[in-house]
Amino acid sequence: KDKGSVTTDSGSKGESYKVYLITMDQMDQYWANIDKGCKKAVDELKESGITVDYKWSAPDKKDDAQQIEKINNAVADGAKAILLAANGPTAVNASLKEAEAAGVKIVYVDSPADYPAVRTLTTDNEAAGKTAGEKLIEALKAKNITSGDIGIISVNTSTDSTMKRENGFRSAFEGTQFKILETQYCEGEAAQSQNAASNFLAQGCVGLYGCNEGSTVGVGNAIKEAGGSVVGIGFDTSDAILELIEQGYLLGAMAQNPSTMGYEGIKTAVKAIKGEEAGENLDTGVTAVTKDNVADFKK
Amino acid sequence: MNKDLIFTKGVKMQEKLVEIRNINKSFPGVKALVDVSLDLYKGEVLALLGENGAGKSTLMKILSGVYQKDSGSIKVYGKEVEEMTAKRARELGIAIIHQELNMCSHLSVAENIFLGREKLKSGLLSDNEMKRETEKILKRFQMDIDPDTIVGDLSVSKQQMVEIAKALSTQAKILIMDEPTSALTSKEINELFSVIKQLKAEGCGIVYISHRLEELSHIVDRVTILRDGQYIKSMDFASTTLPEIITYMVGRELKEKFPRVESKRGKTILEVNHLNAGKMVKDVSFQLREGEIVGVAGLMGAGRTEMTRAVFGVDSKDSGEIILDGEQVLIHKPKDAIKAGIVLAPEDRKRDGLCTKLSVKENISLPNLDLLCNLLGVVSRSRENGMVSKTIKSLKIKLPEDTVKAESLSGGNQQKVVVGKWLARNSRVVIFDEPTRGIDVAAKVEIYNIMNELKQQGVGVLFISSEMPEVMGISDRILVMCDGRITGELDTKDATGDIILSYATKFDKKLEDGNRESQEWRQV
Amino acid sequence: MNLAKKMKASRGMGQVITVTIGLIILCIVFGILNPNFFSGRNAGNLFRQIAPILLIGVGQSYVLITGNIDLSIGSLVGMSCMVSATLMTKGMNPWMAVLLTLFSCLLVGLANGLLVAKLKLPPFIATLGTMTIARGIAQIVNNNYNTDSIGEKAEGFRNFFYYGKSFGLYNTIWIALVLWVIFNFILSKTRTGRHIYAIGSNLEAAKLSGVDIVGTTVKAFLVSSICACTVGLIICATSGMGTMDAGNGYELYAVAASVIGGVSTLGGQGNILGTIIGAAIWGVLQNGLQFVGAPVAIRNIVIGIIVIVSVLLDVIVRSGKFHNKAIKV
Amino acid sequence: MNLAKKMKASRGMGQVITVTIGLIILCIVFGILNPNFFSGRNAGNLFRQIAPILLIGVGQSYVLITGNIDLSIGSLVGMSCMVSATLMTKGMNPWMAVLLTLFSCLLVGLANGLLVAKLKLPPFIATLGTMTIARGIAQIVNNNYNTDSIGEKAEGFRNFFYYGKSFGLYNTIWIALVLWVIFNFILSKTRTGRHIYAIGSNLEAAKLSGVDIVGTTVKAFLVSSICACTVGLIICATSGMGTMDAGNGYELYAVAASVIGGVSTLGGQGNILGTIIGAAIWGVLQNGLQFVGAPVAIRNIVIGIIVIVSVLLDVIVRSGKFHNKAIKV
Ligand SMILES: Nc1ncnc2c1ncn2[C@@H]1O[C@H](COP(=O)(O)OP(=O)(O)OP(=O)(O)O)[C@@H](O)[C@H]1O
Ligand SMILES: Nc1ncnc2c1ncn2[C@@H]1O[C@H](COP(=O)(O)OP(=O)(O)OP(=O)(O)O)[C@@H](O)[C@H]1O
Ligand SMILES: O[C@@H]1[C@H](O)[C@H](O)OC[C@H]1O
Ligand SMILES: [Mg+2]
Numbered sequence A: 001k002d003k004g005s006v007t008t009d010s011g012s013k014g015e016s017y018k019v020y021l022i023t024m025d026q027m028d029q030y031w032a033n034i035d036k037g038c039k040k041a042v043d044e045l046k047e048s049g050i051t052v053d054y055k056w057s058a059p060d061k062k063d064d065a066q067q068i069e070k071i072n073n074a075v076a077d078g079a080k081a082i083l084l085a086a087n088g089p090t091a092v093n094a095s096l097k098e099a100e101a102a103g104v105k106i107v108y109v110d111s112p113a114d115y116p117a118v119r120t121l122t123t124d125n126e127a128a129g130k131t132a133g134e135k136l137i138e139a140l141k142a143k144n145i146t147s148g149d150i151g152i153i154s155v156n157t158s159t160d161s162t163m164k165r166e167n168g169f170r171s172a173f174e175g176t177q178f179k180i181l182e183t184q185y186c187e188g189e190a191a192q193s194q195n196a197a198s199n200f201l202a203q204g205c206v207g208l209y210g211c212n213e214g215s216t217v218g219v220g221n222a223i224k225e226a227g228g229s230v231v232g233i234g235f236d237t238s239d240a241i242l243e244l245i246e247q248g249y250l251l252g253a254m255a256q257n258p259s260t261m262g263y264e265g266i267k268t269a270v271k272a273i274k275g276e277e278a279g280e281n282l283d284t285g286v287t288a289v290t291k292d293n294v295a296d297f298k299k
Numbered sequence B: 001m002n003k004d005l006i007f008t009k010g011v012k013m014q015e016k017l018v019e020i021r022n023i024n025k026s027f028p029g030v031k032a033l034v035d036v037s038l039d040l041y042k043g044e045v046l047a048l049l050g051e052n053g054a055g056k057s058t059l060m061k062i063l064s065g066v067y068q069k070d071s072g073s074i075k076v077y078g079k080e081v082e083e084m085t086a087k088r089a090r091e092l093g094i095a096i097i098h099q100e101l102n103m104c105s106h107l108s109v110a111e112n113i114f115l116g117r118e119k120l121k122s123g124l125l126s127d128n129e130m131k132r133e134t135e136k137i138l139k140r141f142q143m144d145i146d147p148d149t150i151v152g153d154l155s156v157s158k159q160q161m162v163e164i165a166k167a168l169s170t171q172a173k174i175l176i177m178d179e180p181t182s183a184l185t186s187k188e189i190n191e192l193f194s195v196i197k198q199l200k201a202e203g204c205g206i207v208y209i210s211h212r213l214e215e216l217s218h219i220v221d222r223v224t225i226l227r228d229g230q231y232i233k234s235m236d237f238a239s240t241t242l243p244e245i246i247t248y249m250v251g252r253e254l255k256e257k258f259p260r261v262e263s264k265r266g267k268t269i270l271e272v273n274h275l276n277a278g279k280m281v282k283d284v285s286f287q288l289r290e291g292e293i294v295g296v297a298g299l300m301g302a303g304r305t306e307m308t309r310a311v312f313g314v315d316s317k318d319s320g321e322i323i324l325d326g327e328q329v330l331i332h333k334p335k336d337a338i339k340a341g342i343v344l345a346p347e348d349r350k351r352d353g354l355c356t357k358l359s360v361k362e363n364i365s366l367p368n369l370d371l372l373c374n375l376l377g378v379v380s381r382s383r384e385n386g387m388v389s390k391t392i393k394s395l396k397i398k399l400p401e402d403t404v405k406a407e408s409l410s411g412g413n414q415q416k417v418v419v420g421k422w423l424a425r426n427s428r429v430v431i432f433d434e435p436t437r438g439i440d441v442a443a444k445v446e447i448y449n450i451m452n453e454l455k456q457q458g459v460g461v462l463f464i465s466s467e468m469p470e471v472m473g474i475s476d477r478i479l480v481m482c483d484g485r486i487t488g489e490l491d492t493k494d495a496t497g498d499i500i501l502s503y504a505t506k507f508d509k510k511l512e513d514g515n516r517e518s519q520e521w522r523q524v
Numbered sequence C, D: 001m002n003l004a005k006k007m008k009a010s011r012g013m014g015q016v017i018t019v020t021i022g023l024i025i026l027c028i029v030f031g032i033l034n035p036n037f038f039s040g041r042n043a044g045n046l047f048r049q050i051a052p053i054l055l056i057g058v059g060q061s062y063v064l065i066t067g068n069i070d071l072s073i074g075s076l077v078g079m080s081c082m083v084s085a086t087l088m089t090k091g092m093n094p095w096m097a098v099l100l101t102l103f104s105c106l107l108v109g110l111a112n113g114l115l116v117a118k119l120k121l122p123p124f125i126a127t128l129g130t131m132t133i134a135r136g137i138a139q140i141v142n143n144n145y146n147t148d149s150i151g152e153k154a155e156g157f158r159n160f161f162y163y164g165k166s167f168g169l170y171n172t173i174w175i176a177l178v179l180w181v182i183f184n185f186i187l188s189k190t191r192t193g194r195h196i197y198a199i200g201s202n203l204e205a206a207k208l209s210g211v212d213i214v215g216t217t218v219k220a221f222l223v224s225s226i227c228a229c230t231v232g233l234i235i236c237a238t239s240g241m242g243t244m245d246a247g248n249g250y251e252l253y254a255v256a257a258s259v260i261g262g263v264s265t266l267g268g269q270g271n272i273l274g275t276i277i278g279a280a281i282w283g284v285l286q287n288g289l290q291f292v293g294a295p296v297a298i299r300n301i302v303i304g305i306i307v308i309v310s311v312l313l314d315v316i317v318r319s320g321k322f323h324n325k326a327i328k329v
């Protein structure tokens, strides 16, 4: 009945697996793209006679306790495998242990936890953050700016992926004349992020950085309004971000490959359930989207 | 149909304003009204009388559309009204002054008086006009209240006056007054009476409910009596007597209105020395002895309530000492007073006396839980039930069962609960602040008997009342207060109404200068 | 003397004065710690950040004065943001979309009012329910995703609600001011306003005086939903897209702004002049603490203390502890 | 007949019955849509999810019955989680850490009670303030980061609060049950319980009856903070680390559980038997909707509707519309 789950028709080709995707929250287009990748894989598998009873389940906000509940419920519902984007490296470990004991296979997408899993499909967030920092410095230099304040908008300190992006970004600034101000954590909400970004601009910042989708939209819009020479860079490739890049208000954004994560995730899960070899961990890669290549990313 | 209804003599048989026939009304567990009928004529004052819980308020709430009748008929101006709602009643010119205060305490006097029928000028509130009108209405009543005053800042009696003024201002043809004088003192009562007479002359029909039977003779033309939700009788007031009325109300003869018992006055129990508290208690000193009832008389705003509150530890004291049985006691909160053996039954039952959402049982046991629970603080059901049923029985509180919420009792029975909850413990001093307010004659006697009993047990009783007859009838000694001070003390034997009044108005000279406001806040 | 009397008579003005003083002190402190705080640039920026809080505060004040509470405000902000953005991304004319959005928000406001006044649900529960439902609508309207960009066609809309200026002030500020003036007028000068105070002060008494309880309650909730809707549109204009999470937690900020400004959660008391100060305190704190580079961790503590102290001061002043002394001197 | 009478007399029992029926229907529907819902595995899982909601619901009920509200519950959960985890990661013995955490939570509860009863702050504001402060403490205690893992040494602690079982039931469930029994006993059988109802019903009258207002209010807030603290410890044990965000929004779930279970937000009414049902409804909805694969977006809508309907049914029943008919028949 429900769009996500295909009911098992036990009579026909036999094989059917229940697989859950559990993400950090449900807001960003980013997660939707993982979901799309998953569905693509599910459809392909169906053609080859394997029915995957696939469900996407997410807390309404980034919250460890809620994420644990989602995992427990998935196990109680008889999931054979879970694709998980863990909020952080430790919180979910014990519940993953319980899940494993119940025979559930774990595959990480986007963000792994410390608990060993079948396979991890993710990007190197720290490196990507550093790349973003370097690009920002480069662009400022091109404008003859070699010192000044830099503002960072991030989600919160509990989200591992964005913390790594922040740290990577900061590391690019070691040894420069720039000064990075106190990071503003705005829960990835676009309007709140924009308020903080505007405040940064009022303080005279020369560069801004957003650690995820909502943060980056806020940065871009604040710069768009202020006009002038401030350079902004961020993460993810939602429609609004691509537009801001195209119009020249954002220097660029770091694009991951969420749909690849979802697609490979489902395939891996099915393999693992069947007891087949899952394959090496996969870095799905990060591309810097700028004005030059933005067209490739538009739908 | 009942004969008395039709053949009433005396009053000119004028136009019938209201004709109520065979009204029935039940509440869960109670039949409040059974086949009750009532007539009201143009230009008359009809006293609706009956014991507490007889159904007077219920009947009047049905007439004014607050409650819906279960069955029966209501005719107004000769026309049957099928469904009486509050709105319909207003349109028909029916106004009611409820037994309980019903004001928006955050709004000003003028705002309250015109609530629901605000004066507008080009669609906007015309506050000035409403203020002017309010002033007019208040003046007609000799009330000196600033229309801008927030009602919550007024004393109970002034709020009651505002409530009356509000009903009068609607220019109703049918006016219901449910115990309008219970919170007033003689001065306002006289003013109210002259207004009533004026309204009567203008052809207004008035239903007047009161437990102060002495005041009936000033205004009343006819009486209708209810008992236990049933219609008993209607009579011309001129052709009957108070004892007869009381007999119909109570269903038996009432022997004595102010039963007096003698007991030996013993040693001093309570000594209050130079008590100062807030603006209304100034250098108050008095003594209370074993086995005596001391009445405290005074006009509205004399500070009697404030004085009791200070003694009981509700309001903080600025200076002064309280000595109980020869030893000074420190009272910072009511709990201290109760522990020491001083208790207070407050005057405003809705605000201070009852937890209306709780059951009668819980209300009665609330101040006595220390006596009802073990060391772990667990309340003993059986001891509680015992105490509660004893109290209910001895005060004859009328209720279906002790687990009903206090709010569902009739006003008078609520008052009995307020008094009753203090009788279950052995206290040294019991302060009654207007304990008979809103209580029927028979119940008043019961309360007097309770005071007498306490007195005979050697308890000191302090009895605040605004009704001169009962102060003189029950007390052994009388203190008079005016403007926060004790202005007189006399033995009941020597007391007359005139002497008391002269003490009670000792500082009232300024009144004549037409400067009442400054009198109230003069000490500032 | 006469002024003091007037102040006292006016509903809840005492608190407004105390809190205004607090606000001034706050600004001075921030200004000393970072002079940029007083820059012209930040002034506009700051006022524009205060405007949405003021609006939801006004809405909440209306409801609080009736003796109720509106927990659905935050979700309505989100719903308004998502509904308008979704309609625009689907190609609808922005102003048409604004109208439809307003209509949908009014429906929720109507539901709130009827649930509370007609069906006699406790306001906390009724609006907790609609809060959850409105958030659900915000999510479902674009199939559980934030929307795409509302695009070029919506530039006019975005300027009207956020980016444009008129007479030297941001439009957002004008919108808040105009709505404030209208709602202040209604509250203080019209019969509806009087009735709003009356039912909050004593519902029974108001009913017996012939006040239309249901109608008045519904009106208050409608005002609240208009305010929330406007804030949702502002947020949509700000980020140029629909965010399902927009307005999360705003219902409590709204209560804070109202109550700091002297509105009582028990009803019948307060006015929306104070709400300006309440909203300003909230906004100045958020903005100023970033300016002085306060670590995020201590911000909440500072905000919490200021909320408590601002109301506490008023309680102390009113309780007459100072009052008496003043007289004695 | 006699039973019905007893039920009626008992505070708010009517609602409990209506709502229990609703709960049963819900479970049946979920069970039909996905038989796994009734699996033994899910039973334990479900009860363990209900336990924390029950606990915060009990705390909130205590406070609501006194006529106040505790908005700090959610933040206290977070604070308890962070304080305990931080102490453990710094090497403290887990049980010692639990004690210190409890102590710190009790301090906040004490502050709540004193602010409300002694300093007469409106409870909404006082606890909105402490809510913000407690969240700030949760953040500052480990310098604005979630903690590292609390490590092997804390296995015992984690089993005690979450992973272990006794007599076939998860410990979490036992903890909630034991606390419920104790607090139910206090509320229904002791003097303190009576006083809690009395001050919620009429503060003045209670005071004049010798009830210690400050003491009683403080006790209610302490119960609330004990409950919140326990939930924080459970969450810490669950994830084996401290999460600053833990308990976000729980204050409202707590109100929902209480009010659905028949506690009035106006004070003086209700009991914590109903809170069990209120918490169960909340938990079953969260769990069941995931089981039937409802898309996230419609979950909120369903939950909102059920919250409203469950209380609405009771209001209708009580308003006597059914009652009268029953009598006439
Ligand atoms: N709202 C109510 N719910 C339940 N019972 C009620 C309610 N109102 C009145 N009653 C009951 O109806 C009966 C009549 O009450 P009513 O208030 O009319 O008496 P009354 O004659 O006005 O008494 P009093 O002189 O004490 O005011 C009483 O037994 C009372 O307990
Ligand atoms: N809440 C209040 N605010 C302002 N003034 C008040 C308030 N309550 C009482 N007063 C004033 O304090 C004075 C003393 O009132 P109090 O009630 O003690 O008088 P009383 O002698 O007991 O008379 P009453 O018969 O009216 O109870 C009065 O002048 C009254 O107007
Ligand atoms: O990669 C993710 C994405 O950027 C999302 O928007 O926020 C959380 C991140 O883990
Ligand atoms: Mg009566």
Ligand SMILES: [Mg+2]
Pocket: B304, B305, B306, B347, B433
């Ligand atoms: Mg008095």
